[in-house]
Amino acid sequence: MANETRLETDVAIIGGGGAGIPAAIEVGRAGGKAIVLEQADSCGGTAAISGGGCCIVGTPLQKAQGLDDTPDIAFEDWVKWGQGAADEIWARFYLEHTLHDLYHWAESCGVKWTDMKFQEGNRVMRWHRPDNNGLGLMTALIKTADSLPNVKFMTSTSAGKLLTRNGRVCGVTATNGKKESFEIHSKCVVVATGGFNSNLDMILENRPEFKAFKVMEGSGFGATGSGHKMIRELGGYFTHMDHIWFYVYATPDYRDPKGRRGLVFRLTPGYIWFNQQGKRFHNESLTGGASATPAMLRQNPPHAWAILDTPMTAKMEVADPYYRDGDKVRKDKVQELLDNSPYIKKANTLAELGRKIEVDLPSFTSTIERYNKAFDDGLEREPEFGKSLKLSKKFDTPPYYAIQLFPLARKNFGGVKTDLHCRVLNKYFEPIPGLYAAGEVAGMAGGHINGKAGLEGTMLGPSIFSGRVAGAWAAHEAGFGPGFVGKPNRP
Numbered sequence: 001m002a003n004e005t006r007l008e009t010d011v012a013i014i015g016g017g018g019a020g021i022p023a024a025i026e027v028g029r030a031g032g033k034a035i036v037l038e039q040a041d042s043c044g045g046t047a048a049i050s051g052g053g054c055c056i057v058g059t060p061l062q063k064a065q066g067l068d069d070t071p072d073i074a075f076e077d078w079v080k081w082g083q084g085a086a087d088e089i090w091a092r093f094y095l096e097h098t099l100h101d102l103y104h105w106a107e108s109c110g111v112k113w114t115d116m117k118f119q120e121g122n123r124v125m126r127w128h129r130p131d132n133n134g135l136g137l138m139t140a141l142i143k144t145a146d147s148l149p150n151v152k153f154m155t156s157t158s159a160g161k162l163l164t165r166n167g168r169v170c171g172v173t174a175t176n177g178k179k180e181s182f183e184i185h186s187k188c189v190v191v192a193t194g195g196f197n198s199n200l201d202m203i204l205e206n207r208p209e210f211k212a213f214k215v216m217e218g219s220g221f222g223a224t225g226s227g228h229k230m231i232r233e234l235g236g237y238f239t240h241m242d243h244i245w246f247y248v249y250a251t252p253d254y255r256d257p258k259g260r261r262g263l264v265f266r267l268t269p270g271y272i273w274f275n276q277q278g279k280r281f282h283n284e285s286l287t288g289g290a291s292a293t294p295a296m297l298r299q300n301p302p303h304a305w306a307i308l309d310t311p312m313t314a315k316m317e318v319a320d321p322y323y324r325d326g327d328k329v330r331k332d333k334v335q336e337l338l339d340n341s342p343y344i345k346k347a348n349t350l351a352e353l354g355r356k357i358e359v360d361l362p363s364f365t366s367t368i369e370r371y372n373k374a375f376d377d378g379l380e381r382e383p384e385f386g387k388s389l390k391l392s393k394k395f396d397t398p399p400y401y402a403i404q405l406f407p408l409a410r411k412n413f414g415g416v417k418t419d420l421h422c423r424v425l426n427k428y429f430e431p432i433p434g435l436y437a438a439g440e441v442a443g444m445a446g447g448h449i450n451g452k453a454g455l456e457g458t459m460l461g462p463s464i465f466s467g468r469v470a471g472a473w474a475a476h477e478a479g480f481g482p483g484f485v486g487k488p489n490r491p
Ligand SMILES: Cc1cc2nc3c(=O)[nH]c(=O)nc-3n(C[C@H](O)[C@H](O)[C@H](O)COP(=O)(O)OP(=O)(O)OC[C@H]3O[C@@H](n4cnc5c(N)ncnc54)[C@H](O)[C@@H]3O)c2cc1C
Pocket: 014, 015, 016, 017, 018, 019, 020, 037, 038, 039, 040, 043, 044, 045, 046, 047, 048, 049, 050, 051, 052, 053, 054, 055, 157, 158, 159, 160, 192, 193, 194, 195, 218, 219, 220, 221, 222, 223, 224, 226, 227, 319, 410, 411, 438, 439, 440, 441, 456, 457, 458, 459, 460, 461, 463
């Protein structure tokens, strides 16, 4: 124990992201003491770089647009989209609580919901965007947690191992950037360390079929599965771990020294995708993980080229902090990417571009000619895959670009199994005393709330919600507050 500082608290929370911060707010508001351990130099996690979209039902924003949505309708969409693999109890629990315990609760913490976006699989718009996306949302929640006198933050501090005494979790070890070591002793621990999609080894371990192809890491930098390891050592039961949500509109991040990370540029209006045989294979306006991903994975090899002309590149949005300034796109950085990435080719003619990317040239050029003709013919949709041409244009302005796309692991739909109090369960489905998990380490909530596919907004929303639930019950077990009560939205 030499050189280790011993700290005491009621609840230790590992991870200061989408789930950890709401957990801290609950503990603090219940009157308990919390220490939040965050390995990065500031809190926020993947949640802070996320789109911030949350799937919420029955909101004032929906009503203002005349949308009549209920937890029952949303539940049907959710279960159908999850292809029979969603945890229906957790899905119901979440959906009924989104209005009061996510939408209005977040507003009470200073979050402003601004607008909605339609997402595949939903019958109505439910994806609610907060002001300034994930950064705006997390900034408000962190400020709220920070205002509670009994919540302490230890940033640049990585949690190591869970501590146990008499079969009960009673704290965690940690080390900070100055190589100082700590033992944080607590009555309960909440693990909120996020997913593992920034750990390629773990991705391949859970999806070994990808070992033969290039796949990329694509979550926040902290999503390395460290919490999974801690929980596994204590016998936590993991489920649906192969349910990884891959996106396919991503290109390797050539600036990553390890060559593992990818950059997402979703739904660039106008672009079309080609396989290595020089053929289109999908309606590129459908970019979801349940539509575009299986389409690309069926190609041989499973990668593609996104083709753009110069005006289209002006609309490219790269979802990575280096390419953004809050919710604004840094166009200079996007141009830097286009000019420097070895995975992006540029040419003054389409034929020259086809030669550079080594696709079947006659097929490539004739496909683009046919696509262009749809504009000459004044069609609303191009005939091959029925893509709407409303936001698209002809390929007519060089230089032309081809951006190589590979599957990118974005979100973990599987994780450690928990009960409705977020207590971590072992293989006998009994709680491990003192141990709670919330957010992506728990497959967003409960182990596998989404199933095989998510309606979108169904990662961050359940992470925040399960963080609240875990924090409230951990505080209760530590002797503070009634546990999670909430207000379901029922007729
Ligand atoms: C670019 C991007 C956009 C997204 N957009 C959306 C969206 O619009 N809507 C949606 O629903 N979902 C979205 N998601 C997914 C969503 O952001 C995550 O599922 C959610 O943030 C998970 O919350 P979390 O608290 O579990 O993890 P995180 O928010 O990642 O927080 C985990 C924290 O734990 C810390 N940590 C990890 N290990 C340790 C350790 N050993 N010690 C100390 N700290 C540790 C990490 O540094 C991190 O800060 C997006 C994901 C990405 C990558």
